[in-house]
Amino acid sequence: MTTVLIADDQPMQRFGFRMLLESQDDMTVVAEAANGSEAVRHVAQHSPDVALMDIRMPGLDGIEATRRILAAGARTRILIVTTFDLDAYAYEGLRAGASGFLVKDAQPEELLSGVRAVAAGDAVVAPTLTRRLLDAYVHHLPRTPGAPPAPDARLAALTSRETEILTAIGKGWSNTEISEHFHLAESTVKTHVGRILSKTGARDRVQAVILAYDTQLVSPA
Numbered sequence: 001m002t003t004v005l006i007a008d009d010q011p012m013q014r015f016g017f018r019m020l021l022e023s024q025d026d027m028t029v030v031a032e033a034a035n036g037s038e039a040v041r042h043v044a045q046h047s048p049d050v051a052l053m054d055i056r057m058p059g060l061d062g063i064e065a066t067r068r069i070l071a072a073g074a075r076t077r078i079l080i081v082t083t084f085d086l087d088a089y090a091y092e093g094l095r096a097g098a099s100g101f102l103v104k105d106a107q108p109e110e111l112l113s114g115v116r117a118v119a120a121g122d123a124v125v126a127p128t129l130t131r132r133l134l135d136a137y138v139h140h141l142p143r144t145p146g147a148p149p150a151p152d153a154r155l156a157a158l159t160s161r162e163t164e165i166l167t168a169i170g171k172g173w174s175n176t177e178i179s180e181h182f183h184l185a186e187s188t189v190k191t192h193v194g195r196i197l198s199k200t201g202a203r204d205r206v207q208a209v210i211l212a213y214d215t216q217l218v219s220p221a
Contacts, residue, residue, distance in 0.1 A: 007039035036060030100124035170212025
């Protein structure tokens, strides 16, 4: 059973999420929060598998709540849900450690599959949206025009093939696309991705994309 916390300042939005989630045999809502402070407290109390986290809430917002939850060592994985697909604050939430990003007008099955994916340790940002999001995010990185990327210790343990695959992940490629491009079995690609996450300390695929941008393996289109 996947346990879920809903953090949103709109009661009707929380109600809709609860009705949808609890219509599933494998999900249950253990708590609701109207702001970030309540979300932090409920995570500490209930330790849910997944927290659906709105960004714009009164008092403590969803980004700072995400930081505090993960800094406390909680096992809860954060799935950001927001009104706009390119919310100006969304990339900050991902960098704070969130495991996924969805918009509130997503189809019900998208939200349900997103919760299940995040609970299983995967990321839920679609490749095309990942690229758009990171294109916005990358402009906030400090960069010196024309300067070569500095060596990054997080990449030191990667093999050349793993570096190539991390670059492909940063470009928003799916495992299938990586498999076809490098002529590898999808199971081999999944193994490489797992090793990349382990070696770099990235929590999931979204964090791997951010790493690819941070280390300038990938530049915005």
